[in-house]
Amino acid sequence: MTQVDPKKPGLVRKAWGFLLELLDVLMRPSTVFGLGVLVFAGFVAGIIFWGGFNTALEVTNTEKFCTSCHEMRDNVFAELKSTIHFSNRSGVRASCPDCHVPHNWTDKIARKMQASQEVWGKLFGYIDTREKFQDKRLELALHEWARFKANDSLECRNCHSADSMDITKQSPRAAVAHERFLFTGEKTCIDCHKGIAHHLPDMRGVPGWQ
Amino acid sequence: MIGKTAIFLLAAAIAAGTGTLAAQTLNSGLRGPTPLNDEGPAPPMTPMRNTAEKEVRNYPEQPPVIPHSIDGYQIDLNSNKCLSCHARARTAESQAPMVSITHFMDREGQFLASVSPRRFFCTECHVPQNVANPPVSNDFVDIDTMLSRAAPGGRR
Numbered sequence: 001m002t003q004v005d006p007k008k009p010g011l012v013r014k015a016w017g018f019l020l021e022l023l024d025v026l027m028r029p030s031t032v033f034g035l036g037v038l039v040f041a042g043f044v045a046g047i048i049f050w051g052g053f054n055t056a057l058e059v060t061n062t063e064k065f066c067t068s069c070h071e072m073r074d075n076v077f078a079e080l081k082s083t084i085h086f087s088n089r090s091g092v093r094a095s096c097p098d099c100h101v102p103h104n105w106t107d108k109i110a111r112k113m114q115a116s117q118e119v120w121g122k123l124f125g126y127i128d129t130r131e132k133f134q135d136k137r138l139e140l141a142l143h144e145w146a147r148f149k150a151n152d153s154l155e156c157r158n159c160h161s162a163d164s165m166d167i168t169k170q171s172p173r174a175a176v177a178h179e180r181f182l183f184t185g186e187k188t189c190i191d192c193h194k195g196i197a198h199h200l201p202d203m204r205g206v207p208g209w210q
Numbered sequence: 211m212i213g214k215t216a217i218f219l220l221a222a223a224i225a226a227g228t229g230t231l232a233a234q235t236l237n238s239g240l241r242g243p244t245p246l247n248d249e250g251p252a253p254p255m256t257p258m259r260n261t262a263e264k265e266v267r268n269y270p271e272q273p274p275v276i277p278h279s280i281d282g283y284q285i286d287l288n289s290n291k292c293l294s295c296h297a298r299a300r301t302a303e304s305q306a307p308m309v310s311i312t313h314f315m316d317r318e319g320q321f322l323a324s325v326s327p328r329r330f331f332c333t334e335c336h337v338p339q340n341v342a343n344p345p346v347s348n349d350f351v352d353i354d355t356m357l358s359r360a361a362p363g364g365r366r
Contacts, residue, residue: 082282171278172262173262173278176305177304196282199288200284201288201289202288202289203288208294209289209290209294210289210290210294210297210324210325
């Protein structure tokens with residue numbers, strides 16, 4: 001049995017005391033540094049923090065970062081490799097964040113905050129085997145389709161704008177479909193173009209599929 | 211010994227044979243002028259025909275060919291991209307021809323409500339076409355030409 005010495009303060013108590021002391025220091029006006037020095041130092045620290053934050057954010061926005069997890073590398077990235085968004089006649093590649101992370105800053109931060117849940121999933125092995133991934137594939141796909149539907153296929157339109165689309169250069173079938181559904185705003189890209197970059201899940205029950 | 215002579219003769223025959231093979235340029239339509247013991251350059255891949263216009267069938271039972279590109283179309287247990295336009299319920303929106311009713315029939319001749327599993331994999335029979343000049347000509351004669359010939363056994 002361990003005996004608690006009543007004279008010695010506990011760990012919680014010590015930490016609380018430290019916090020109070022710190023608060024006291026932070027609240028007290030400086031007697032050593034001038035206001036200008038403090039403002040300037042704050043400004044410099046701000047630049048370093050902001051730059052570092054954005055740099056770190058951009059690192060998480062690369063194909064290399066995404067495929068550093070085997071969940072991505074062995075499932076969805078492997079499937080992407082055979083599609084036109086990975087290799088094509090003009091050599092332009094759409095990598096993971098081009099389609100899955102909004103480009104504009106506010107939306108990007110919102111998506112990144114959501115993605116913190118994916119870190120949780122990674123830590124606890126939510127889809128750490130091929131079988132688990134297959135079982136969750138429909139659910140995961142439904143999330144992405146819902147997101148694309150809600151933002152009017154924004155990530156598609158970052159490259160494929162309806163305004164700059166020359167339907168005379170398209171096959172007759174594509175031209176008719178785009179004229180009827182895209183230009184009228186009746187449908188958005190993802191309504192018809194599902195499974196263009198990854199394999200499709202079991203599509204029974206998905207509208208428009210058998 | 212007879213054996214040694216025979217082996218020598220055989221070796222000489224093989225050597226002569228390979229010599230003639232190497233020298234020969236067989237100008238068959240499919241191989242081109244490449245000698246038989248060489249591997250010629252692969253012909254360039256030709257583009258898909260993508261006109262979306264129906265092509266005539268060469269005989270009534272021919273599965274219609276696909277007049278458009280089907281690159282990346284997934285047809286497996288999970289989904290069938292073709293049916294997202296050609297299924298009965300989808301044809302109003304897609305204006306694509308409906309999968310023939312014969313595809314709804316199971317092997318006992320019973321008609322099912324939708325495409326029978328044995329007819330699910332479209333590309334088993336239906337194929338897209340490439341824009342290519344056939345290296346060998348085809349002298350297939352279809353039944354209409356055959357019947358209209360004024361020959362014995364013909365229609366007239």
